[in-house]
């Protein structure tokens with residue numbers, strides 16, 4: 001087993017201090033403002049440190065995982081207005097929550113977020129725990145979100161490593177030759193742990209994330225505008241084509257050329273709009289109108305039915321009979337009706 005120091009590259013010892021200084025100065029000039037960074041949801045501590053609202057942070061982080069930043073900027077304040085604190089979210093009905101999640105995609109995230117909120121209320125009396133370990137033990141909270149809440153809300157001196165941050169560390173301290181190249185996680189973590197400035201973990205990570213999102217982007221790093229170009233081992237790659245290569249992503253399960261998650265979102269959206277249970281057959285017919293898609297082959301129809309059963313298994317929709325009663329968990333057929341939870 002390596003000690004963390006043994007994993008630090010030589011370049012780290014040569015340039016880490018300047019990297020810290022240059023990046024923080026750049027962030028003071030160019031840092032972006034977002035609702036989740038807003039001062040009004042922050043509390044000044046006696047020692048001068050700023051404590052950010054952990055509830056707003058966790059909601060923002062869960063939204064940002066799979067939704068564009070610009071959409072989250074628009075939706076987060078509305079969501080926080082509808083569910084202003086962890087108790088309000090914990091006590092909401094699933095249906096109200098799924099409706100409020102409209103436009104965000106990946107609706108099951110809303111239910112996972114609520115599970116975490118219920119655990120905060122049930123196990124901690126509505127006060128968020130502060131350590132990464134306790135946060136990661138909440139249902140539906142992964143290691144990244146746990147570290148983000150511990151650091152951004154409570155100022156914990158822990159590395160917060162998302163895909164942008166991993167890319168920037170990799171390029172800075174190692175010579176990278178392609179857009180998708182990042183170092184093994186243990187190497188990045190070793191560097192990241194050493195880089196977090198004492199007492200300034202929150203600002204440091206916001207700066208790293210801004211740099212990764214706006215300058216050191218995945219496909220077209222703008223080294224000529226980068227505040228770290230003089231320290232970076234991958235700056236101004238001579239072989240620019242390599243940096244322009246698209247990182248081969250794992251293909252998503254698809255239906256008629258579109259990712260299945262998009263079709264799942266459309267089923268939920270249809271039920272949001274109709275405000276009443278719909279027969280599965282009708283949903284399939286509305287999603288795939290015969291004028292556009294012809295008769296769906298049996299295999300595809302079965303695939304759509306299975307997708308709808310998956311939404312039921314995930315708790316996003318429910319099987320229903322007239323009057324709203326449940327008929328069974330999953331296993332619906334085309335004649336059955338489904339609805340959003342109440």
Ligand code: SF4
Nearest residue numbers: 216223226229232235
């Ligand atoms: S110099 Fe280029 S590769 Fe290096 S961190 Fe800046 S943008 Fe990224």
